[in-house]
Amino acid sequence: MRLARWRHGETVAEGLVLDGRVVAFPDGRTMREVLEAGLADALARYRDVTRHDTAPELTEVRLLAPLRPPSIRDFVAFEEHVEGVTASIDGASQVVPEWYEYPTFYFTNPHSVIATGDIVAPPATERLDFELEVGAVIGGVQRSDGTNLTPAAAAEHIFGYVIFNDWSARDVQGREMKVRLGPCKGKDFATTLGPWIVTADEFAQLIDGEGFLPIGMQVEVNGTEIGRDLLSNMGWPFPELVAYASRNSRVVPGDVLGSGTAGNGGCLAELWGRRGELSPPPLSQGDEVVMRVEGIGEIRNRVGGAVPVPDIPRARQRPRNRARETVEVR
Incomplete structure (x- = not known):
């Protein structure tokens, strides 16, 4: 099943994509409620929903981001990506031994999620980049609070998958990581995130004995292919990423966990590091980035202009006093 959110005229709706049309959930549920109830419940309720000829066609609606995540964890699970991007940012290609011990992630901003078709408004940057990823969407599971999951239990929490583009200002990133x-x-x-959520059952027959999902990923800029990879080249399969995220913590319905950037041109920074030059060039205003993932679909965005922002002053050198001066009050 494909679950989406869309705007049709002045109306925002949530539901299913069926044979080129969008059909609101017949029981009036919201996407959040569907995710909280879990995949098994969604399949039982909606697997046999049929297309309504009066429902809007996909071409008549504007797709929105398919969900509003409570949190987004983005992993760095592709070894090949690490090899290339470290050379671009740090000047030397390396995969540190610690990378192999556990899957590493960072939290990114759930309030800056955009949809396929939206214009990207980057910060002031001379090295704007994309990142080709797949995101796993967490759903509810009965009698589980999403804490300290085993990989087997974590797999049951994967409701579905989306295409995930982690837009990056590499010069800003490099400065702050120093x-x-x-x-x-x-x-x-x-x-x-988009274009919709494809439920995990659609991929069940493709998952190999170690839990990896060998589906194709591809990205192009202005019609020219930049990168192509298989999702199964991750160092860890998604259930292990979810299990690690839940360790001494919790994953909840609606959370999104990114695979990290694919190798073999999954981002420009990887290629810059390997080639020692900005080739292909950084993204600029007007460029269109299209990502396609087998079994999910495609997302496309065009780069807009940087938005002017207020200046922030540099850090001031402070005297490092340990107590404030006493002022006599009369």
Whole structure:
């Protein structure tokens, strides 16, 4: 099944994509309620819903981001990506031993999620980049609070998948990571999720014995292919990423976990690092980025102009006093 959100005229609706049309959930549920009830419940309720000839066609609506995530964790699970992008940011290609021990992630901004078709408004940057990823969407499971999951239990929490584009301002990212934090402002201006959620049962027959999902991923800029990879080239399959995220913590319905950037041209920074030059060039205003993932569909966005922002002053050197001066009050 494909679950989506869309705008039709002045109306925002949530429901199913069926044979080129969009059909609102027949029981009036919201996307959040569907995710909280879980995949098994959704399949039982909606698997046999049929298309209504009076329902709008996809071409008549504007797709919105398919969900509003409570949180977004983005992993870095492709070894090949790490090899290339470290050379671009740090000047030397390396995969540190710690990368192999556990899957690493950072939290990105759930309030900056955009949809396929939206214009990207980047910060002031000279190195705007995309990142080709797949996101796993968490659903509810009866008698589970999403804490300290085993990989087998974590797999039951995967409701479905979306295409995930982690837009990146590489010069901003590189500056802040020198302070041993981040990425933060280099990435929190936009994340594309879409075009819809495809339920996990659609891929069940493709998952191999170790839990990996070998589906094709591809990205192009202005009609020219930049990268192509298989999702199964991740160092860990999604159930293990979900299990790690839940360790001493919790995953909840609607959370999105990104695979991290695919290798073999899944982002420009990887290619810059391998080639030692900005080739292909950074994205600029007017460029169109299209991502396609087998079994999910495609997302496309065009780059807009940078939005002017207020200046922030540099840090001031402070005297490092340990107590404030006493002022006599009369």
